[in-house]
Amino acid sequence: MSVKKIGILTSGGDAPGLNAVIRAVVITAIRKYGWDVVGINRGFEGLLDDPSDSIISLGLRDVSGILPLGGTILGTTNRGHFAFSKEHPNELADPTVADKGIQFCHDNGIDALVTIGGDGTLCIGHELSKHGLPIISVPKTIDNDLLGTDYTFGFETALTTATNAIDQLRTTAASHNRVMVIEVMGRDAGWIALYAGIGGAAHIILIPEIPFRISSIIRHIERRQKLGYGYSLIVVAEGAKPARGEILYRGQEEGGMIRLGGIAKWLVDQLDDKCGQDVREVVLGHLQRGGSPSVWDRVLCTRFGSEAVHLIAQGRTGRMVSLRGTSIESIDIWKVVARQKRIPYNGDIVQTARGLGISLGDETEEMKIASNP
Secondary structure: OOOOEEEEEEOOOOOOOHHHHHHHHHHHHHHHHOOEEEEEOOHHHHHHOOHHHHEEEOOOHHHOOOOOOOOOOOOOOOOOOOOEOOOOOOOEOOOHHHHHHHHHHHHOOOOEEEEEEOHHHHHHHHHHHHOOOOEEEEEEOOOOOOOOOOOOEOHHHHHHHHHHHHHHHHHHHHHHOOEEEEEEOOOOOOHHHHHHHHHOOOOEEEOOOOOEOHHHHHHHHHHHHHOOOOOEEEEEEOOOOEOOOOOOEEEEOOOOOEEEOOHHHHHHHHHOOOOOOOEEEEEOHHHHOOOOOOHHHHHHHHHHHHHHHHHHHOOOOOEEEEEEOOEEEEEEHHHOOOOOOOOOOOOHHHHHHHHOOOEOOOOOOOOOOOOOO
């Protein structure tokens, strides 16, 4: 495949490290291969816009100093014309947008496209790849729920933000003998909640993979009280749900995606006046998405971006870069689209939490688990 110019876009929700990937792609493409690089504004929607508005040239000076910046210099969106069909979730609702996007690239001399995003971005990239556009995807999501890679970039930074919040809330909870409920992101996967909960020494962690019971939570708080601990910290993923209950959500976004939220407030209402302590909630929300990426994420993003360019040079498109152990590898996009990496019920990280005496909200009354300090 002859390559002279490549494009790059960011799509879906923002995450720390997007600019770091852009920087790595631009520097590697220019210094290693002598290619031209252009950015596409507003994600995939930019492929349908006037190129004078959506295409910007990216040179070495344009990416200087953006490594530590949060957000994305190209802008992003998780809604628009590239929505998927409700009847056929793996197909675009309007198949013609794929052809329009590919024609946009051909008309503007873009030989290959690097797409940075999560599951929705992977699905759109897969559709464009099937229609003949050379695509390389870079896995981004703070939720860490994409198959084919051990970690996605943005996850570690979001963990740091969530864990720091737990550390700060511990002091006020202990000072007032309160139960604090901290709601974190993650949608249908509990990676942020479980990792941040363990890292922040939470006492109860509720994740989507393990439905919880209010009675189990109350019993665990009461055990702590009997052991002399005057406060408790509960970390709950936004997609966690009670046994025989439903996920709480605040409505539907454009395109039909459910907007999760409200589980922390619901928990407070369920626990208030039942555990003999004042119960308060804190929703971290988009704080987890913003800010400067951690050093680990900066390095991972740089490795991902460089590998994306090398794959294009090798003609190995239609793939997603990935981290396997300590090595940067790649995998066919079709093997990971429309699938989700969730926490195994009996996996080692779950067993670690249980071994520490952390309640996951599913214990029976007969189980005697010492509470972690």
